[in-house]
Amino acid sequence: MRTVAIVGAGVIGCSVGLALRRHGVVTYLIDTDAGAARAAEDRGAGIAAEPAGPADIGVIAVPHGRVAPVLAEHQKRGTARVYTDVSGVKAPLHREALAHGCDLSTLVGGHPVVSDGATEPREDLFEGCPWALTPSESTEMLALNHALELVALCGAASVLLDPEAHDRAVALVSHAPRLLASLAAARLLDEDESAVRLAGQDLRDVTGTADGDPELWAELLTANAGPVADQLDGWAVQARTLARELRGVARSGDAARPVLLREALRHGAAGRARIPRPWDPLHT
Template structure:
């Protein structure tokens, strides 16, 4: 890969530019706000102009709802030979791209997993993607050149490629990210019903459980509604388990017999086992 275009001069786009430039890739930063592109150039993320010839790859790093129209625009302009993007939902992406008349053969959906506290990073970093998983979601229409270029991009950024078809990606994202964000938000919202003396008892455990509830509500509304079906399926599973546990605990409260809650013990054991499946530090290679 010799050249790349970054469309969107936010923290993710600039971080991609910084990472690629470490490897000698000539990067071009394009943004609807010329001042944002100039700031990206000052940071060293790339030159603030469109490439004179089609770049080897373009990374569409704009908010999820803008990806399809921006992709369509740059495909018409011939900004690059192949395209990828960085949004957290894939089925809706491909549906919207098709509706906007995009060429799906040159598109590989992408999702770098770099969220911090429920939000994407506020500042660009050249090492942002080091050791992190980066999902790529080609379809049957995807050209092999496009997939290979996307794989090369991920490798140059120092991330670990995880290949998932769009439907599998969205179900996985609902399980490990989207539904947990909603659960954390529900747990945090319950604090609004507590009096001041109760909230003063909150410690680090509660902070850890609710940390991601600090995410941007508008961005997360877009993500959750775009992946509504898989997220709803996860919530149904949570609700069913919560209902069973509530009934068991009420029976314990009624009977006064602490030896009864076998389902509770099983859930707590399962929770510990499930947490053990989460990959270790981000610098640990993933399967």
């Protein structure tokens, strides 16, 4: 891979440029905000200009709702030979791309799974992170190979999924947990200051993602509404079951009674043990 066109010079787009430049890839930065493209160029992420001819791959690094029209525009302009994106929801994107007349044979949906706590571009932002790739049935092998090479050059680990499986997975591991964090944090608003002052590391861990951009996350959660709702329904059933058991304990005072509670805690510990660490083989 010699040339990459990055459309969108935000944190993710700029970080992709910084990562690729380490390997001698020529990167072009394209943004409707010329100042953002120049700022990314000043950081060393690439050249604030369009390529003279088609780049090997184009990275559409714009918010989810803009990906399909931006992709359609750049396919018509011939900015790159093949394309990928960085949106956190994939199945709706594929449908929207078709509706905009995009050529899906040159598209590999992409989703680098990094913390949105990153507020500044970094060349190592993707190191050891999973990066989902969601080719469709019509995706050409050239497009997939270029996307795989891009991910490897950025230091991430490719995870191949179909778009629907990807969206169910991120509902489980990211979208629904983030909403749960917001619900848990929101309950603090109506509590006395004396109660909030008792908050410790456990609550910080549980609510750690609640301070993300509300508009960004509302867009993503809405785009992935079905799978997220499925997760919430499952949690609601479990929560009501545990609440009934605990109500029984409160009435009876029988500390040996909460069998389901103990089972939930054991299952929680076992589930947490399945989460890969950055240095595990899944991330190398």
